[in-house]
Amino acid sequence: MPIPISYNVRNVIQRPWSTLATTIGIALVVAILIGAFALASGFQAALVETGSDSNAMVLRTGADSEISSGISLDAAHILKALPDVAPGPDGRPLVSADMVVLMNQPRLGQEGSSNVTVRGIDPPSLALRPRVKLVAGRMFAPGSDEVIVAQRIARRFAHCGIGDRLRFGQRDFTVVGQFTAGGSGFDSEVWGDNAVLMPALNREGAYQSVTFRMRDPSRFAELKRRLESDRRLGVEVRTERAWYAGQSRLMSTVLRAGGILITLIMAVGAIFGAMNTMYAAVGQRTREIAVLLTLGFTPGAVMRAFLFESVFPALIGGALGCLIALPINGVTTSTTNWSSFSEIAFAFRVTPAGMIAGLIFAAIMGAFGGFLPARQAARQSLAMTLRAG
């Protein structure tokens, strides 16, 4: 039979300051952990959400990023003419052969510059990627020196306001519109007409990728097999979503691992704090513990009770950590995506899974901190303790 929880809760309340110190220590560790997870989740979501399961993305065999890919103009024509490409509302095939290039641009409001992804697209691109929506200005006119920029990029890079001019190669391009892309990777790009951008940037020989809406996404496996075995093409085919998920894996793993490392270092301090509190509690209550054992409570019950006294404030600390971390949800930041070496803007994403992980980690910290003192409590010699007045 367990020792009643009210006994432990009241004992925890009896030492408010040491409990508060332990709780805050654990709360900060949990907040950092959730923050790191939110960073990784936000980054991952930005890229994964870039892609759709209905779109097929074609790159050169072996290419591990769009930058390193190349699809010849002939291969692109074959792909555009495939019967597997679904038509758009206007009857034209929903396909875009994209030119992708990194352009170094000065940052806004701070020194230095960073790479921005510039994408030359075909006109059906907006219908192909419905998450992309113009929020200011207008779409670039086909065949003109006009571009549209993602709103997130406009906040971080110079010359991205409507009417501003961006210099790519030897030509100036006028910004005529801004778009959002639902938090996806497109939110970090500049788009223009590939027919104009390719000659301007000396990229006339090849596209980097071809993306098309599949007429029947359920037949993707057969389509993939067919295109990859076509020796004229020399391509690999993935769903757009799978491609972007793969692109996010390295960076999000590094972000998570870095977060976990920092958290573990901080956790050692928090665990020692909890342990100190619990050793003091056990030291002050040796007689009380002896009485519980004399009454017939088992050493296991005593150990569980003291573990609870450690885990309970730790869980409160965990919940507090969740509350501390919550306001960062949605805050936008940016980093260089190591898979494409371009700047990617994304929002911290505090997820329920991240918060549950934080709570579990808090409980583990409490359990680690409480284990040795609780074991000491359960193992004390009854007769000797009762004798010591």
Added chain:
Amino acid sequence: MALVEVKNVRKTYRREAEELTVLDGLSLEIAEGDFVALMGPSGSGKTTLLNLIGGVDQPSSGDVVVGGTRLTGLRGKQLARWRARNIGYIFQLYNLIPVLTALQNVELPLLLVKMSGKERRERARHALDIVGLEDRLKHFPRQLSGGQEQRVAIARAVVSDPTVLLADEPTGDLDRKAGADILTLLDRLNKEFKKTIVMVTHDPTAAERAHRRLHLDKGVLSNGPS
């Protein structure tokens, strides 16, 4: 057959290189319903004997049998369960749990037996009623006098209807009046509720309430003047 049988018990403690013999081949029988006072100078082994009967400590050799159960054969969890069913302990310093109310302190031993919460509270109330504290149910130990605390401790000791009550200097920390009240209560528990009581005491007046007075000196037992 005696309720408590202590058979040729030896208890030694090791202090650094030295071995201390606290009880030396001690034998004792206590009948059901008896009220025994254990007297003797400090260090004579009184509390050690009490702890052996209560299953709190184990003898170095010999046997302790209580209510037909050989305690020397029990270990850890079994011994804890046996104590919960058979022993009521009363300490000199009361040893109530400070964060629990009088009622919750008395309920504690009942958590170890299968019982509904309602029944548990009723029995704890009844025990506090017997010791005259029915109006102090929700008081915490710090809100009670020493005598009242010891009454709560007695209520806690009797609430699970144990076979034997063990009292270690139950009046040692109380003034004369409160001490006399506690002894009257123990006397009542023995006579009215037929509780077998073993009480360690230095106080001859307290010992007079017992049916038998046993003297321990250097781990050896002798019958005192009856």
